[in-house]
Amino acid sequence: MRLNHTKFTISFATLKPYLLMLLFILCILNAGIVRADENRGWYIGGALGKTKYDLDNRNIAEEIATDQFTVNSIESDTNDKGYKLFAGYQFNSHVSLEGGYFDLGKTDFTALVTPTGSLYGQSEFKGINLDLIGRVPFTEKLSGFGLIGVTYAKRNDSFAPSEAIFVANPNRDDKNFNPKIGLGLEYAFTPSWAARLEVERYRLNDAIDKKGYANFLSLGLVYKFGRKAAPVVAPAPAPAPVVRQQEYCTTLDIEFEIDNAAIQRAEKEKLAVVANFLNKYPATTAVIEGHTDDVGDTDRNLGLSQRRAESVVDYLAANYNIARNRLTATGYGESQPIADNATEDGKRHNRRIKAVISCANDIAGLQPLTARVTMALKMEYARNNADVAEEYYGELNRVGKFLNDNPDVTATVEGHTDNTSPATAVKVSQLRAQKVVDYLVEKAGVDRSRLTAEGFGLSRRYAYNSTETGRQQNRRVSIIINYPNP
Structure with a gap:
């Protein structure tokens, strides 16, 4: 038998798939080799x-054939x-x-030669x-993996x-180190048991020390030691239906006449809403800010x-x-x-x-009184005209x-004036209010007992009298609706 022992060489083309697989594994190593987790442990399969x-x-x-023979055909399994x-x-x-x-497993061939003969190997x-092995989890149960190794x-x-064929040594064996690569999928049925599907490519030395390959497609089973299934927690009984607890907060903003601390009738309706909130939630407090x-x-x-x-504090406490x-x-x-x-509206x-009223939690929910209609109609007048x-x-x-x-x-009709003399101001403002009351009685059919006329003169300025526009706004009548106590 004639054997040719060639010099061992490896080209880049031969190593390329192994290098790519190694790069893949190194990337995964960089992503997680130092971060041990609950998946660590021994396994067999x-x-x-x-x-x-x-x-x-x-x-x-x-x-293997001698020099005087030629291989005509070959059949391989x-x-x-x-x-x-x-x-x-x-x-x-x-x-x-x-x-x-x-x-x-095995591979074999039968070669037909000339002169007549055959060789089975x-x-x-x-x-x-x-x-x-480097893994990439796709889902909780399914993962892909790649491997690079040595055999x-x-x-x-x-x-x-x-x-006529002669082989000097018909039986022989040899041992070699070679690389291998592979790809696969693993599906975990339970934390302990998994199935594995993979394909591997083995680098081999054949009978004359040439390089060949074996591709191995396999289906396997893996057992992982020490893995425990997540405890099954019985579902908690459905809670009795309740209304979601809500947090209720409220604020109040009311405006004042110029240089005046008295609470106007129209604003008292807003205070009724706040009072209802405070009475509904006796643990709340309020900070009343004046400006x-x-x-x-x-x-x-x-x-x-x-x-x-x-x-405002006095009003809420007293009423x-x-x-x-x-x-x-x-x-x-x-x-x-x-x-x-710089503007009259801004000053007002x-x-x-x-x-600023603290928040309260309530399951039933707050249904406070809403501020009722005041219908604070403002009527403007010419100077000293009613x-x-x-x-x-x-x-x-x-x-x-x-x-x-x-x-x-009921309704209160309030008369106001600008900066005329104090005596004239009270008289004109009262007359303005009275004439509005008369109109409502005579033209609109409202019972006079439900109407009140009050003149405030120049004591409740809506704007400053330094401009004609401000004086015009102060010459006015306001109609305030009064509601019975709830």
């Missing part, structure tokens, strides 16, 4: 599969069954190290391996010549804002029995404007009370209809 050999049997036959057993340690969800034993491969394989060869515009002395404005806050220790009055003067003091918004202008007839008729539709309410 086994697999059965089919082997497909990729060996140059013609070249083997030609090398490159498929067989194989198995492997393995054990490994899984460091975490991504990385494990695995060793095992494999038997890839058979090789079988088995050995041990060590693999580095130490034993090859057993046997040759049976016929007629002014920036007209006048700063210290005087600070005192005015304090009086405004205290007037709704709110304990005073739940109410705090604080005056801020002109220091916290919410609008531009800054003359205010803000009530006649009702025709342009207000439509509004007054609507007020009359509201009063007739709601016989349990």
